Amino acid sequence: MIRKLLSGDLPNSRILTTLLLLVLLGLLLTPFIFPGTRAMNVAAKICVFIVLAASYDLLLGYTGIVSFAHTMFFGIGAYGVGIAMSRFEPGWLPLLLGVLAAMLTALVLALLLGLLSLRVRTIFFAMMSLALASFFVILASQFSDYTGGEDGLTFKLPELLSPGTQFLDEPWLGVDWNGKTLAYYIVFCGSAALFLLCLRVVNSPFGRVLQAIRENDFRVAAIGFNPVTYRTVGNCLAALLACLAGALYAIWLRYVGPDTVLSFDIMIDVLLIVVIGGMGSMYGAAIGAAIFVIAQNYLQDGMKLLHGGLEGVPVVANFFHPDRWLLWLGVLFVLSVYFLPTGIVGKLRQRRK
Amino acid sequence: MSDTLLQLQAVHTHIGPYHILQGVDLHVPRGRLTMLLGRNGAGKSTTLRTIMGLWQASAGELTLEGASIKGMNTADIALRGIGYVPENMGIFSDLSVRENMLLAARSGPIDRQRLEWIFGLFPALRQFWEKPAGKLSGGQKQMVAIARAIIEKRKLYMFDEPSKGLAPVMVNSMIAALRELKQQGATILLVEQNLAVAHALGDTVAVMDSGRVIHHGSMAELGADAGLQHRLLGLSVGAH
Amino acid sequence: MQTLNNKLSQFIIPLVMLAGLILVPNLPTWITLTVAGLAMGMMIFIMASGLTLVFGLMDVMNFGHGVFIAIGAFVATSVLLSMAGWMQAENAALNLLAIGIAMAAAALVAGLLGWAFERIIIRPVYGQHLKQILITTGGLIIAEQLIHAIWGPEQIALPRPASLRGAWIFGDVAIEKFRVIAVVLGLLIFIAMWLVLNRSKIGLLVRAGVENPEMVETLGYKIRRLFVGVFVVGSALAGLGGVLWGLYQETVSATMGAQLMVLIFIVIIIGGLGSVGGCFAGALLIGLTANYVGFLAPKVALGANILLMVLILLWRPQGLFPVASR
Numbered sequence: 066m067i068r069k070l071l072s073g074d075l076p077n078s079r080i081l082t083t084l085l086l087l088v089l090l091g092l093l094l095t096p097f098i099f100p101g102t103r104a105m106n107v108a109a110k111i112c113v114f115i116v117l118a119a120s121y122d123l124l125l126g127y128t129g130i131v132s133f134a135h136t137m138f139f140g141i142g143a144y145g146v147g148i149a150m151s152r153f154e155p156g157w158l159p160l161l162l163g164v165l166a167a168m169l170t171a172l173v174l175a176l177l178l179g180l181l182s183l184r185v186r187t188i189f190f191a192m193m194s195l196a197l198a199s200f201f202v203i204l205a206s207q208f209s210d211y212t213g214g215e216d217g218l219t220f221k222l223p224e225l226l227s228p229g230t231q232f233l234d235e236p237w238l239g240v241d242w243n244g245k246t247l248a249y250y251i252v253f254c255g256s257a258a259l260f261l262l263c264l265r266v267v268n269s270p271f272g273r274v275l276q277a278i279r280e281n282d283f284r285v286a287a288i289g290f291n292p293v294t295y296r297t298v299g300n301c302l303a304a305l306l307a308c309l310a311g312a313l314y315a316i317w318l319r320y321v322g323p324d325t326v327l328s329f330d331i332m333i334d335v336l337l338i339v340v341i342g343g344m345g346s347m348y349g350a351a352i353g354a355a356i357f358v359i360a361q362n363y364l365q366d367g368m369k370l371l372h373g374g375l376e377g378v379p380v381v382a383n384f385f386h387p388d389r390w391l392l393w394l395g396v397l398f399v400l401s402v403y404f405l406p407t408g409i410v411g412k413l414r415q416r417r418k
Numbered sequence: 419m420s421d422t423l424l425q426l427q428a429v430h431t432h433i434g435p436y437h438i439l440q441g442v443d444l445h446v447p448r449g450r451l452t453m454l455l456g457r458n459g460a461g462k463s464t465t466l467r468t469i470m471g472l473w474q475a476s477a478g479e480l481t482l483e484g485a486s487i488k489g490m491n492t493a494d495i496a497l498r499g500i501g502y503v504p505e506n507m508g509i510f511s512d513l514s515v516r517e518n519m520l521l522a523a524r525s526g527p528i529d530r531q532r533l534e535w536i537f538g539l540f541p542a543l544r545q546f547w548e549k550p551a552g553k554l555s556g557g558q559k560q561m562v563a564i565a566r567a568i569i570e571k572r573k574l575y576m577f578d579e580p581s582k583g584l585a586p587v588m589v590n591s592m593i594a595a596l597r598e599l600k601q602q603g604a605t606i607l608l609v610e611q612n613l614a615v616a617h618a619l620g621d622t623v624a625v626m627d628s629g630r631v632i633h634h635g636s637m638a639e640l641g642a643d644a645g646l647q648h649r650l651l652g653l654s655v656g657a658h
Numbered sequence: 659m660q661t662l663n664n665k666l667s668q669f670i671i672p673l674v675m676l677a678g679l680i681l682v683p684n685l686p687t688w689i690t691l692t693v694a695g696l697a698m699g700m701m702i703f704i705m706a707s708g709l710t711l712v713f714g715l716m717d718v719m720n721f722g723h724g725v726f727i728a729i730g731a732f733v734a735t736s737v738l739l740s741m742a743g744w745m746q747a748e749n750a751a752l753n754l755l756a757i758g759i760a761m762a763a764a765a766l767v768a769g770l771l772g773w774a775f776e777r778i779i780i781r782p783v784y785g786q787h788l789k790q791i792l793i794t795t796g797g798l799i800i801a802e803q804l805i806h807a808i809w810g811p812e813q814i815a816l817p818r819p820a821s822l823r824g825a826w827i828f829g830d831v832a833i834e835k836f837r838v839i840a841v842v843l844g845l846l847i848f849i850a851m852w853l854v855l856n857r858s859k860i861g862l863l864v865r866a867g868v869e870n871p872e873m874v875e876t877l878g879y880k881i882r883r884l885f886v887g888v889f890v891v892g893s894a895l896a897g898l899g900g901v902l903w904g905l906y907q908e909t910v911s912a913t914m915g916a917q918l919m920v921l922i923f924i925v926i927i928i929g930g931l932g933s934v935g936g937c938f939a940g941a942l943l944i945g946l947t948a949n950y951v952g953f954l955a956p957k958v959a960l961g962a963n964i965l966l967m968v969l970i971l972l973w974r975p976q977g978l979f980p981v982a983s984r
Contacts, residue, residue: 188790192923197964329916333799389807392800392803402783470876497878511869517866522877
């Protein structure tokens with residue numbers, strides 16, 4: 066049954082399986098094991114980023130397309146929820162409509178992007194996606210009536226998901242069961258479902274054609290599959306998945322803003338996660354996302370210590386300043402592209418074979 | 419041997435997973451025109467490209483004037499004294515004819531006398547001297563390609579199907595040009611499918627099939643033996 | 659039809675200027691805007707020309723090109739801040755000399771960095787576009803962080819020298835002094851590039867190499883050396899452009915390179931990948947459009963350039979002045 070759930074894509078490595086189980090259980094039982102708002106925030110972010118990274122890997126690792134517009138779709142999903150909940154009375158219908166509207170927008174933009182780079186030559190597509198994403202960020206800040214501009218939008222969710230709604234008067238098993246807990250489990254289940262969907266896609270005949278196109282699109286065309294169609298569908302799928310991830314994130318945060326859901330910093334983060342974790346490996350994206358978000362939140366404390374220790378040494382100290390963690394990640398990223406094309410997870414899986 | 423300018427021994431070339439040259443043995447005698455014949459896909463172009471270093475030989479020996487050129491990069495091999503005209507001519511369309519020739523003149527400015535000689539062979543070049551090479555007709559481009567290869571004296575000239583797609587009158591100009599080149603004592607390796615050209619110019623001939631040289635001999639001998647022609651090439655000299 | 663398109667491309671800059679004249683009712687304003695647009699365009703041309711030439715010649719798209727812009731700007735900032743005396747003086751000669759030294763330093767450092775970048779980051783991934791994009795983006799991330807580590811996390815102010823502040827006033831028309839310098843410099847660089855490309859053997863090699871690098875090698879030239887040379891020059895130019903841009907904005911920040919990349923991509927796509935002339939036209943077009951639209955409809959201004967790119971791509975998918983390529 067597990068096989069069917071994972072679409073036949075078993076981890077095949079004891080280390081990997083252990084890590085995956087750790088992540089899964091950790092996320093599932095966060096409210097129980099890690100009390101406190103900060104932990105839940107980190108956990109929710111991990112759930113969302115797993116989907117974001119997995120859907121990006123669909124593009125990068127499996128289809129061989131580099132896109133800089135992925136966070137744009139993420140932002141569209143988030144803003145879909147945010148705008149719907151701000152303009153209308155918070156209820157399930159507007160929420161659903163907001164998500165659907167966001168998905169439609171994402172689909173249209175993904176198609177447009179594909180159309181403009183019909184040659185879908187890797188380089189051209191990457192440049193166009195960058196331009197499109199920039200354009201969107203500009204739009205979001207210009208139409209501040211709708212989007213709240215630089216400040217973003219804070220909004221309420223339907224009653225059931227509100228933190229004020231108490232399900233049990235007394236905490237049970239150490240957890241305060243209220244709307245926020247429900248929201249967390251919706252995010253968790255939603256992310257899990259979307260991740261399993263990603264696994265399904267990449268292990269299907271469609272996914273295999275995508276991988277073939279990545280290797281040699283002439284040959285694939287010769288067999289009779291149209292690479293452009295497959296790439297476009299892949300692109301749209303990834304966009305929709307990112308969009309849904311964004312919607313989930315907005316439901317958790319009850320806030321959307323350009324820095325939180327649209328910024329290029331997030332795009333870079335996702336890029337780093339997928340490459341270091343493993344291009345062409347869903348599990349790599351998942352583990353990578355988990356480690357990244359945890360590190361982002363807790364590693365900096367560790368770096369502060371290191372930085373403190375190097376106080377005396379002039380320039381070198383700056384290299385270990387907690388804000389500079391991206392430097393080391395960047396180096397790891399470049400090294401991964403050279404030496405670990407299948408990422409850390411790929412290396413783990415290879416060992417088994 | 420000092421009268422062999424270029425020698426290939428048991429040369430293999432792999433292109434990706436494909437094993438194109440499967441043990442080519444070839445010697446090109448100095449001062450003669452050697453024809454490289456064979457059906458489509460026999461490996462003739464690949465042989466020339468391997469000599470030029472555009473594909474690296476995976477096994478075997480290649481020597482030019484006794485010195486090994488295996489593993490050298492293309493520019494260095496060219497500087498050893500080879501003038502090469504590839505199958506697709508390699509004309510720079512955005513550059514004028516003059517600029518194309520200028521690039522080919524490695525040792526400095528173009529030799530006026532040599533240029534006049536070339537204009538004599540291909541009068542149209544003088545007319546199109548300053549025009550972008552891309553605006554020329556197919557036949558004229560071929561002239562530019564050949565002129566580029568012969569603008570300076572080279573130890574070895576290699577031409578890959580120079581008559582392909584040319585009108586008969588152009589082919590005659592080309593044959594005349596190569597004949598004059600021969601008279602100057604040049605060593606030429608010529609790949610052709612047009613047997614009339616082969617018969618008009620060839621001294622020695624090597625026939626390729628499936629990545630190997632299957633026959634080596636004089637042109638006269640091949641021309642006289644219709645049976646041999648038919649076996650090797652599937653056609654006869656008279657057919658063109 | 660094709661010749662009509664070609665002719666139209668050649669006249670597009672004057673056409674846009676004319677359109678601006680019609681839409682902007684006020685002649686003095688139009689002059690100010692046009693000079694501003696040309697200045698902006700020139701600076702972007704200087705920064706972008708290296709990128710497009712490298713792509714045309716080496717089939718390498720350096721997503722980290724912004725690195726050289728930023729480094730050039732920061733090096734110049736350090737130099738100029740240490741020459742504060744010369745910069746504050748009302749003496750035009752001293753000011754220009756100071757800027758000249760800063761630009762030379764910026765170009766030198768950027769060029770050296772370019773040499774290292776080509777060697778270490780780009781050479782291993784020739785021909786692999788996917789990896790190129792990833793690695794050069796990684797290079798950009800690392801460089802940005804290095805700038806933060808060396809120069810600190812804040813933006814640094816870079817005031818213009820005393821004699822270049824303010825504007826010349828002719829009747830109703832105000833023309834910023836610095837912008838004129840930018841236009842003059844840009845023109846000089848463009849003319850120099852044009853001369854090298856069209857009147858020298860190296861330029862010949864570059865133009866031939868853009869079309870068919872393999873054939874250039876069979877003619878006996880080591881194309882690898884040409885690649886490195888062009889890459890280094892392109893990086894140095896980017897550094898130079900960075901200095902000008904820093905003085906134009908009067909501030910430098912570590913993210914300036916990455917931010918300019920979008921604009922630069924738009925310019926080289928509009929102009930035609932690999933074409934220096936196209937890059938020049940595209941840059942001026944973008945500069946003029948940004949300024950005209952910025953005046954007429956400020957809300958749309960930032961997005962106008964992207965819309966322009968889309969329109970041009972729909973008309974001419976290969977860009978305004980496509981080059982013959984492999």
